[in-house]
Amino acid sequence: MPASELNLPASVRPPQRVLLGPGPSVIDPAVLSAMSRPTLGHLDPAFLAIMDEVRDMLRRVMGTENELTFPMSGTGSAGMETCFVNLIEPGDAVLVAVNGVFGTRMADVARRAGAVVSTVEQTWGRSFSAEDLRAGTEGKPFKLLCVVHAETSTGVLQDLTAARTVADECGALLLVDCVTSLGGHALHLDDMGVDAAYSGTQKCLSCPPGLSPVSFSERACAVLAERKTPVQSWYLDLSMISSYWGSERAYHHTAPINMLYGLHESLRLILIEGLDRRVARHGLHARALAAGLESIGLSLRVEAHERLAPLTAVAIPEGIEDGRARAFLLDQFGLEIGGGLGPMAGNTWRIGLMGAGATRHSVTLCLAALRAALIDQGQDPGVDPLLAAGAVYMS
Amino acid sequence: MPASELNLPASVRPPQRVLLGPGPSVIDPAVLSAMSRPTLGHLDPAFLAIMDEVRDMLRRVMGTENELTFPMSGTGSAGMETCFVNLIEPGDAVLVAVNGVFGTRMADVARRAGAVVSTVEQTWGRSFSAEDLRAGTEGKPFKLLCVVHAETSTGVLQDLTAARTVADECGALLLVDCVTSLGGHALHLDDMGVDAAYSGTQKCLSCPPGLSPVSFSERACAVLAERKTPVQSWYLDLSMISSYWGSERAYHHTAPINMLYGLHESLRLILIEGLDRRVARHGLHARALAAGLESIGLSLRVEAHERLAPLTAVAIPEGIEDGRARAFLLDQFGLEIGGGLGPMAGNTWRIGLMGAGATRHSVTLCLAALRAALIDQGQDPGVDPLLAAGAVYMS
Numbered sequence: 077m078p079a080s081e082l083n084l085p086a087s088v089r090p091p092q093r094v095l096l097g098p099g100p101s102v103i104d105p106a107v108l109s110a111m112s113r114p115t116l117g118h119l120d121p122a123f124l125a126i127m128d129e130v131r132d133m134l135r136r137v138m139g140t141e142n143e144l145t146f147p148m149s150g151t152g153s154a155g156m157e158t159c160f161v162n163l164i165e166p167g168d169a170v171l172v173a174v175n176g177v178f179g180t181r182m183a184d185v186a187r188r189a190g191a192v193v194s195t196v197e198q199t200w201g202r203s204f205s206a207e208d209l210r211a212g213t214e215g216k217p218f219k220l221l222c223v224v225h226a227e228t229s230t231g232v233l234q235d236l237t238a239a240r241t242v243a244d245e246c247g248a249l250l251l252v253d254c255v256t257s258l259g260g261h262a263l264h265l266d267d268m269g270v271d272a273a274y275s276g277t278q279k280c281l282s283c284p285p286g287l288s289p290v291s292f293s294e295r296a297c298a299v300l301a302e303r304k305t306p307v308q309s310w311y312l313d314l315s316m317i318s319s320y321w322g323s324e325r326a327y328h329h330t331a332p333i334n335m336l337y338g339l340h341e342s343l344r345l346i347l348i349e350g351l352d353r354r355v356a357r358h359g360l361h362a363r364a365l366a367a368g369l370e371s372i373g374l375s376l377r378v379e380a381h382e383r384l385a386p387l388t389a390v391a392i393p394e395g396i397e398d399g400r401a402r403a404f405l406l407d408q409f410g411l412e413i414g415g416g417l418g419p420m421a422g423n424t425w426r427i428g429l430m431g432a433g434a435t436r437h438s439v440t441l442c443l444a445a446l447r448a449a450l451i452d453q454g455q456d457p458g459v460d461p462l463l464a465a466g467a468v469y470m471s
Numbered sequence: 472m473p474a475s476e477l478n479l480p481a482s483v484r485p486p487q488r489v490l491l492g493p494g495p496s497v498i499d500p501a502v503l504s505a506m507s508r509p510t511l512g513h514l515d516p517a518f519l520a521i522m523d524e525v526r527d528m529l530r531r532v533m534g535t536e537n538e539l540t541f542p543m544s545g546t547g548s549a550g551m552e553t554c555f556v557n558l559i560e561p562g563d564a565v566l567v568a569v570n571g572v573f574g575t576r577m578a579d580v581a582r583r584a585g586a587v588v589s590t591v592e593q594t595w596g597r598s599f600s601a602e603d604l605r606a607g608t609e610g611k612p613f614k615l616l617c618v619v620h621a622e623t624s625t626g627v628l629q630d631l632t633a634a635r636t637v638a639d640e641c642g643a644l645l646l647v648d649c650v651t652s653l654g655g656h657a658l659h660l661d662d663m664g665v666d667a668a669y670s671g672t673q674k675c676l677s678c679p680p681g682l683s684p685v686s687f688s689e690r691a692c693a694v695l696a697e698r699k700t701p702v703q704s705w706y707l708d709l710s711m712i713s714s715y716w717g718s719e720r721a722y723h724h725t726a727p728i729n730m731l732y733g734l735h736e737s738l739r740l741i742l743i744e745g746l747d748r749r750v751a752r753h754g755l756h757a758r759a760l761a762a763g764l765e766s767i768g769l770s771l772r773v774e775a776h777e778r779l780a781p782l783t784a785v786a787i788p789e790g791i792e793d794g795r796a797r798a799f800l801l802d803q804f805g806l807e808i809g810g811g812l813g814p815m816a817g818n819t820w821r822i823g824l825m826g827a828g829a830t831r832h833s834v835t836l837c838l839a840a841l842r843a844a845l846i847d848q849g850q851d852p853g854v855d856p857l858l859a860a861g862a863v864y865m866s
Contacts, residue, residue: 084739085524087501088732090511100510100728106482111729112507115495115679116485117807129480149681150545150706153724157706185705278725284510286544286681286727308703310580311545311552327812329548330673332681333495334506335730337483344479412512417722 093406095433096442097414098228098387098426099256100278100285102433107283110341111334118331127321130336133343137281137351138273139264140291144300146321147287147339148312149332152255152276155288157185158312159251159272163296165305166190168219171212171248173204173239177229177417178253182222189308194218200419201230201389203382206238213246219299220272221248226257228279229417231378231389231426233261240269249296255279258289259346260358260386260430271296277335280358280386282431283342286335342431358385361434364468365427368443371464372450372457377424386430389416391423393455398422401449409445439465488801490828491837492809493623493782493821494651495673495680497828502678505736506729513726522716525731528738532676532746533668534659535686539695541716542682542734543707544727547650547671550683552580553707554646554667558691560700561585563614566607566643568599568634572624572812573648577617584703589613595814596625596784598777601633608641614694615667616643621652623674624812626773626784626821628656635664644691650674653684654741655753655781655825666691672730675753675781677826678737681730737826753780756829759863760822763838766859767845767852772819781825784811786818788850793817796844804840834860 095102116123127146135145148158160182164170170191172183175198186193196212198204204223213221221243223234236252243250249271257263260280265273271293278285292300292314300314307313311329319326346354362385366376369390377389392398398415402425405411416424429438443461450457490497511518522541530540543550555577559565565586567578570593581588591607593599599618608616616638618629631647638645644666652658655675660668666688673680687695687709695709702708706724714721741749757780761771764785772784787793793810797820800806811819824833838856845852 082742084528084742085735087739088505088508088521088735090509090732091517093509093511093515095510095512097512099725100512103510108507108509108729110483112503113483114485114488114503115490115498116488117490117492117495118680120488120801120807122486126483133479150549151724151727154545154706157704181705188701188703188705276725284727284729285513285725286730306583308583309552310576310583311549329546330494330671330680332546332679332730334503334679335681335727337485338729340480340483344482347477347479406515412515
């Protein structure tokens with residue numbers, strides 16, 4: 077029967093977009109091309125060599141020599157859950173620092189894994205000092221101290237030195253969400269004393285969503301080795317998955333082969349650019365964006381000293397309707413920016429300049445389109461934001 | 472710094488393979504091409520439309536009108552775990568029919584979800600009759616009866632009518648692993664009275680690994696709605712994920728966008744071919760393969776009346792070394808077939824004719840190459856297996 081009579085949709089043909097939301101981010105065509113290469117078997121020696129290369133490059137990008145470093149077969153939240161279900165046994169005490177959606181999610185995931193969870197709270201849009209975190213410990217010991225390095229919901233960067241200090245004081249392993257920081261901010265797991273970390277591919281690694289890099293220190297591995305109870309998740313059980321990524325090559329589940337091709341290429345591109353250069357690039361374009369936004373009277377949710385480079389949270393001005401503005405950006409300019417989450421829903425925009433999206437082109441498009449969106453709702457800022465952004469580039 | 476000085480691997484360039492193992496399977500180039508199209512945001516209206524199309528097509532391919540039908544963001548084992556962690560609360564009684572690796576895995580996953588698991592065992596390579604399953608119930612009630620429709624480790628097809636009958640007798644929901652049957656065997660969830668099912672994309676759907684379609688009947692949804700305890704997995708919690716796939720479009724995790732493009736295309740190809748034609752095609756090529764294998768003295772692990780079409784398990788002849796033979800096939804012919812698992816490791820080959828791999832080309836290559844592999848180890852069968860296979864095609 078001809079396809080036209082089967083009531084079938086056409087093949088996907090995505091409209092042209094520039095992804096400047098909280099992720100997925102702009103993706104280099106080389107990564108998409110890599111993903112479309114022929115699928116290999118998950119035990120094919122040629123694929124095992126690719127896995128080894130992914131591991132090696134991932135270690136370099138994460139700044140670690142941790143043996144247990146590889147991408148989990150799920151999106152960033154699967155990486156979060158991997159850390160908790162493997163490190164936690166029922167009744168373990170965990171302290172989670174909550175200043176946004178992802179800290180909140182950590183606490184939820186930890187509870188489901190059977191942890192006794194304490195939280196220390198901070199205003200959304202602010203980071204934690206060592207003193208703040210210390211107050212949360214109340215002098216008690218914890219198995220894990222959990223912080224979000226880059227809180228994607230608010231645009232806040234967390235100082236990891238403070239977190240490491242307090243983790244030492246309360247005898248805890250330091251667990252870090254680096255979903256939005258990896259590849260966009262300086263991050264060196266070993267130097268920073270991170271014991272467990274998870275990330276996602278769809279932010280500053282500029283790869284489609286679907287994989288979650290994780291890494292565990294020797295101290296964390298010792299905790300894994302000493303478990304008394306089985307890991308509650310079979311799919312995320314590191315004791316079995318590490319046998320596949322390790323020299324045994326034991327079959328656990330069928331790895332998402334083509335996603336790994338994409339990650340392989342994105343890691344290559346990052347190392348070719350150089351981590352320092354890449355971090356500097358993210359910083360430059362974030363500063364230009366901020367200058368442009370502020371020049372037209374928009375206020376940012378986070379102060380400069382603790383503001384993320386890859387994600388900028390902007391207060392939506394009085395009288396501007398969020399949904400209409402974002403639909404305007406998408407329809408008129410093919411530009412995606414993100415809305416707010418939780419208490420920031422409807423009053424905040426989140427602009428991501430991540431990976432291949434952290435460019436002067438992105439900043440230019442975003443500022444010009446945002447200005448047009450304000451004018452569309454009758455608020456002409458009267459100033460061209462590209463002037464202030466341009467000044468940053470010229471300085 | 473030039474890439475050559477960075478000690479970086481080259482971009483992935485997979486060698487040419489014909490994947491006739493237990494999956495991943497041969498993939499239509501249209502699916503790989505779809506996967507490489509530009510990534511959209513997971514809340515972009517254009518992407519939400521693609522999600523709706525995937526749901527609709529998936530329902531047609533699974534033979535169901537179940538509202539709760541969508542692909543989970545993980546490989547097939549994530550789908551298995553999704554079924555158990557959502558349907559089970561601690562202490563629930565579950566009966567698992569075990570006649571291979573995947574039944575064994577079900578029992579393991581169910582235990583980790585807190586179920587009180589009973590198993591009923593069958594010789595690997597044989598299916599369960601209603602009488603066999605009934606004996607396993609010992610007259611007791613169960614919340615779930617779990618069977619593997621297509622046991623990928625042995626090549627056995629399970630009669631679902633028998634399973635449905637016994638599930639009714641013990642008051643259980645029927646949970647079915649259809650990882651290797653979906654798209655290759657007749658499967659109509661609604662007609663067969665399946666309450667919960669999971670599959671994988673990398674078998675007869677001929678899509679790369681990374682997604683796991685699941686579906687839940689109204690009765691199963693009622694069980695989900697009546698839960699007293701939180702689902703132990705946040706990542707796999709259907710109460711939240713269904714809000715993203717449903718009309719609320721609530722953000723849960725970032726969906727693996729490009730994988731969904733691939734699944735969209737593979738479902739289109741299946742529906743264009745037609746399910747009946749596709750099932751007949753799998754049957755035809757499996758019969759030709761079996762005839763060819765038997766004509767050169769190889770014996771099959773499963774009797775014809777309960778043998779899978781997409782996967783044929785073959786006893787490795789005395790004196791033939793498994794590893795050497797499979798390396799020969801891979802190196803000389805670019806042909807991947809699978810080894811055995813568990814008690815079948817080293818004594819069984821598993822040949823998959825799945826999706827785009829279920830063709831006369833595949834059968835021809837496989838038989839010719841296997842014959843050469845036997846000759847390479849000094850066992851010339853003296854007969855050309857293509858004659859017997861050809862006879863099936865001519866009949």
